[in-house]
Amino acid sequence: MSSLPSSAGGQAAASGEPGVPSRRELNKAATRQAITDAALDLLRSRGPGNFTVEDIADAAGISRRTFFNYFGSTEAALASVTFGFLDTALQQFRLRPADEPILDSARAALVELADPMTVAPVAEIYSLGQTNPQLSRSELEAWDHCTEQIIEAARERFARTAGHDIDELYLRALAGSVISCGKAALDVWFARCGGDLSPDSLSVLRQLLIESMGLLGSGFASHSPATPSPDRH
Amino acid sequence: MSSLPSSAGGQAAASGEPGVPSRRELNKAATRQAITDAALDLLRSRGPGNFTVEDIADAAGISRRTFFNYFGSTEAALASVTFGFLDTALQQFRLRPADEPILDSARAALVELADPMTVAPVAEIYSLGQTNPQLSRSELEAWDHCTEQIIEAARERFARTAGHDIDELYLRALAGSVISCGKAALDVWFARCGGDLSPDSLSVLRQLLIESMGLLGSGFASHSPATPSPDRH
DNA sequence: ACACGCCCTTACACTACGTGCATGTTTGCA
DNA sequence: TGCAAACATGCACGTAGTGTAAGGGCGTGT
Structure with a gap:
């Protein structure tokens, strides 16, 4: 039956190779990358401890709340x-x-x-x-x-x-x-x-x-x- | 003259053995101990993550602000x-x-x-x-x-x-x-x-x-x- | 003994963190 | 096309941690 374990697409999120990366997977990966990039940029430009989560979210083009959906800090x-x-x-x-x-x-x-x-x-x-x-x-x-x-x-x-x-x-x-x-x-x-x-x-x-x-x-x-x-x- | 380096009492705060522990030293040590005791008690009774700094300060009989004078978290x-x-x-x-x-x-x-x-x-x-x-x-x-x-x-x-x-x-x-x-x-x-x-x-x-x-x-x-x-x- | 100065405590205020919840939007699937 | 799940977002709330200024205890000099 259709009682598949949720992800029928079989995206290889757990394994290393994304065989068929769905749209959602791609979006999430892109957002994740945007966050780390923004964070790294701010780290470089302002130095550690001189920027907030809101700054990162702003630079990454997402909301503060979304940031916390990806990283705890x-x-x-x-x-x-x-x-x-x-x-x-x-x-x-x-x-x-x-x-x-x-x-x-x-x-x-x-x-x-x-x-x-x-x-x-x-x-x-x-x-x-x-x-x-x-x-x-x-x-x-x-x-x-x-x-x-x-x-x-x-x-x-x-x-x-x-x-x-x-x-x-x-x-x-x-x-x-x-x-x-x-x-x-x-x-x-x-x-x-x-x-x-x-x-x-x-x-x-x-x-x-x-x-x-x-x-x-x-x-x-x-x-x-x-x-x-x-x-x- | 009286140009002594401030602490004439020479309390051995830096060294290990307090030769002549002043009243202030004793008070601070007592407060410090009270804080850790209270924190440990709360840890035992409520479990980790189920109590706040204010709870500790309250149990130790001090203000929240004073807690942060002793410990950063x-x-x-x-x-x-x-x-x-x-x-x-x-x-x-x-x-x-x-x-x-x-x-x-x-x-x-x-x-x-x-x-x-x-x-x-x-x-x-x-x-x-x-x-x-x-x-x-x-x-x-x-x-x-x-x-x-x-x-x-x-x-x-x-x-x-x-x-x-x-x-x-x-x-x-x-x-x-x-x-x-x-x-x-x-x-x-x-x-x-x-x-x-x-x-x-x-x-x-x-x-x-x-x-x-x-x-x-x-x-x-x-x-x-x-x-x-x-x-x- | 008295007063001065220092250290410590405290209250207040403020910024930022982290999370629950409700809502709107996107994506996947039938 | 329509539904359901996943996701992004805004809002609100409690808590963490810090700056600041006022008040009290403590050591010290006169």
């Missing part, structure tokens, strides 16, 4: 940028072969992020977040959300290889540590390069990501922290 | 509980000998937390935070703040042993990973014991903390399903 609208970034990382991770050592997969996925197109928006949000408590809070949330997703991704992978009886502690500790190391690499990169997007700078970021994964993989071997990696290069 | 008032918990861990860490392997210090500091008096309030906040987005956000903030402090503590320690030129990436990656592993242990503990404070349960927590530090120290190599058995692919 200004920060949530901005956080979607970070979410996109982290989702990219996650996608990369899922593409890695299941029998690869998991830290290698993580490293590979993270290194993929050191790409101008990918880091540019995050670098911007990140640097702005350094001086804005509101923003940094939602950033934390985004990272935490990503951790949860990594846990799921890793669980899925282990379920395929080990099949059963997955060590929850191992999963959560690993995922959290990977994210923390990635964040540490980003922190150091920003401190060192100030969010510069030049090839040299990105190369530094890539190196930092690799290095941090190396530290994690070696259990932070009691090598003196005063010597980054003297024998390597 | 309801969550901040509750978060002070978590801050106390994490500060305890940090204190323990600082007490460890500087020549001890840093992961051993971290493990020792974390294990000290598996104490009824210490975990009790956190367990409560934590379990409530599981179902409340607002709370969990401020919890994240507290953990992040603690990470920053661990970085400082570790930097200080390394400065004593290594003296100079500290690897910032090592510091941040390590501190973040330690905190993540501690959080992972707490997560698993809650999932397994539901915040039970019995000796048996606390023993489990202690074991989980030790185990997570062990995973970190071994580079998560121990029982990865993708261990040296790449016969498949």
